Amino acid sequence: MPLMPRSEETAQRVTAWECVGCGKIDAPQPCIGICQDRKVEFVYADEYDRALAQLEFECERVRTAESLLRRIVHTKPHKGEWERSYLALQDQARRALATLAAAVSTTT
Numbered sequence: 736m737p738l739m740p741r742s743e744e745t746a747q748r749v750t751a752w753e754c755v756g757c758g759k760i761d762a763p764q765p766c767i768g769i770c771q772d773r774k775v776e777f778v779y780a781d782e783y784d785r786a787l788a789q790l791e792f793e794c795e796r797v798r799t800a801e802s803l804l805r806r807i808v809h810t811k812p813h814k815g816e817w818e819r820s821y822l823a824l825q826d827q828a829r830r831a832l833a834t835l836a837a838a839v840s841t842t843t
Contacts, residue, residue, distance in 0.1 A: 748780060792838065799831050 751762035760777060778786075806827065812820035 746783060795838075796835055799835060803828055803831055 749762050751760050753760050803824070807824060810820055810824070
């Protein structure tokens with residue numbers, strides 16, 4: 736089961752004006768005569784993009800860990816081959832951690 740469902744949809748983006756003094760947000764739209772003001776919450780697009788990129792990276796980390804765990808769960812070494820299998824799994828885990836560490840260093 737995926738950690739986060741994949742969707743082709745992205746959050747709707749609206750271009751708006753922000754007052755540099757008070758921070759008021761204004762996004763003029765054509766009025767159809769039934770307007771009401773209500774309190775809403777917004778995030779800046781660059782903050783959203785950073786959070787989404789971090790989420791995608793964390794999802795990849797989880798997928799990597801799940802893959803290694805599946806190999807551990809489904810591996811049944813032959814008689815007398817436990818140590819060799821264990822060492823192979825350790826090597827796979829080291830490589831996975833190195834790959835993730837390299838990805839972190841290129842994004843920071």
